[in-house]
Amino acid sequence: MPELPEVENVIRSLVKKISGNRIIDVEVITPNIIYNRLEFSDLVKDKIIITLERRGKYIIIKLNEGNLLIHLRMTGKLLYNGEINKHTHLKIDFIDGDYLIYNDVRKFGRISYLNDEELEFYLLKKVGLEPGLMEYNEFRDKLMKKNGPIKKNLLDQTLIAGIGNIYADEILFASGLHPLYETKNLLEIDLSNLYNNIRDILDKATIAGGSTIRDYVNGDGTAGEYQDAHKVYGHSGKECTCCGCILEKTKVVGRTSVYCPICQRIR
Ligand SMILES: [Zn+2]
Known part of the structure; x- marks a missing residue:
């Protein structure tokens, strides 16, 4: 977690x-x-x-x-x-x-x-690329060599390190990409959105102390606050904050993935 x-x-x-x-x-x-x-x-x-x-x-x-x-x-x-x-x-x-x-x-x-x-x-x-340090070109080149759903590749620690189920869902929502979207079909604009959102969301979550879903605390016992900023993770069945339609869930590599069927439509 x-x-x-x-x-x-x-x-x-x-x-x-x-x-x-x-x-x-x-x-x-x-x-x-x-x-x-x-x-x-x-x-x-x-x-x-x-x-x-x-x-x-x-x-x-x-x-x-x-x-x-x-x-x-x-x-x-x-x-x-x-x-x-x-x-x-x-x-x-x-x-x-x-x-x-x-x-x-x-x-x-x-x-x-x-x-x-x-x-x-x-x-x-x-351990793959460090999100805060990776250059856009190395991110792009590494990702575009991969097949399969984009979410699967975001979770692959040997590709980009540090993203798990929570932030993968949040990053994909912010990028308007369905979790099952085929990686090799990503457009340049998708890649640059992904790159920016990976860095931006991980950064904001770090500043907020991380997300406490069940029992996460840091080394001195303090909980995180970024769970309050989650837009899709854990929000299946609730309204999309962007378009108001009901968020749905699917499974990607065995992990529950929540997305908006309108904002993250497969093109
Ligand atoms: Zn939406």
């Missing part, structure tokens, strides 16, 4: 609080969420946190030696001095007495310790 704006807000809420701190203890409560579970505690203990970065939907905690790569998937949360409960799977203690926990109700999230080379290799393979 957390997409680029939510992940970015987790990072922003934590970076000042934990950078520079030394890790003195690592408690792995649920080994299944850790990739290199056997050596993990030993690898992470005594390291100093340098900073936090984001690539797509990944959180990278840069250590003085190596990196923690974290994917929150559906319900993962990184919480600074947060409530320890039955959903707490990892606890990282700092020398100043503060701590960071990883909570995850559904336990789909993953955490790994990677050295710099391993991290680069992994990101290169799994």
Whole structure:
């Protein structure tokens, strides 16, 4: 569930609080969420946190030696001095007495310790263009090599990183494109609308603290507000804010997709 704006807000809420701190203890409560579970505690203990970065939907905690790569998937949360409960799977203690926990109700999230080379290799393979940094031409060229529904390609993290189901629906509505519209039929005007809306909507959502649909909160427990600005996501059966007709839903690669049959007509 957390997409680029939510992940970015987790990072922003934590970076000042934990950078520079030394890790003195690592408690792995649920080994299944850790990739290199056997050596993990030993690898992470005594390291100093340098900073936090984001690539797509990944959180990278840069250590003085190596990196923690974290994917929150559906319900993962990184919480600074947060409530320890039955959903707490990892606890990282700092020398100043503060701590960071990883909570995850559904336990789909993953955490790994990677050295710099391993991290680069992994990101290169799994994470595509960064929306805030991509040039129009590289976006256009990458997308136009793809077949299939535009929404499927927006969700492909190896193409453009960070867009999930919420923002894909919002971006397509803003661009007047049906989620099942064939990618190779996109016109130049569609591509430039998409490019601008991807950047604009992710930016606005980030500034609003992300979207809290069920239980998303950032690293200090604050919820997002961008859900109030959603025009289509979760609004199936309601009136389109633009034309007043009833929003419909369909499935694209197994994901519920809400759209306006008039504003997003397949041409
Ligand atoms: Zn409409």
